[in-house]
Amino acid sequence: MDRTTFLGGSVLGVLVRLTILSIVVGIILSALGITPDNFFYQINVLLRRIYDLGFGAIESVLGYFILGAMVVVPVWFIARLIKASRGPDDPPAPPSGTR
Numbered sequence: 001m002d003r004t005t006f007l008g009g010s011v012l013g014v015l016v017r018l019t020i021l022s023i024v025v026g027i028i029l030s031a032l033g034i035t036p037d038n039f040f041y042q043i044n045v046l047l048r049r050i051y052d053l054g055f056g057a058i059e060s061v062l063g064y065f066i067l068g069a070m071v072v073v074p075v076w077f078i079a080r081l082i083k084a085s086r087g088p089d090d091p092p093a094p095p096s097g098t099r
Contacts (some may be wrong), residue, residue, distance in 0.1 A: 007014045
């Protein structure tokens, strides 16, 4: 593979196009109030928010787990106590109305 195929044209032509495109994008970003320092600061803020969002989701799931466990575990425990009080040899009571 030669340079022209890799770059998409002659070296000088590619450099001119990249220079013009960089200036146009720089003007647009400057109009939006984005500076190089501000840009890297915003990238840092974005990465922190994504990081916090991940742990925020884990915290929410943990909260739901604790809330559900406050109901499920006591009901399960009472059901186990009732089953244990019947004993292993006691057959379950037949449904009412049958002989």
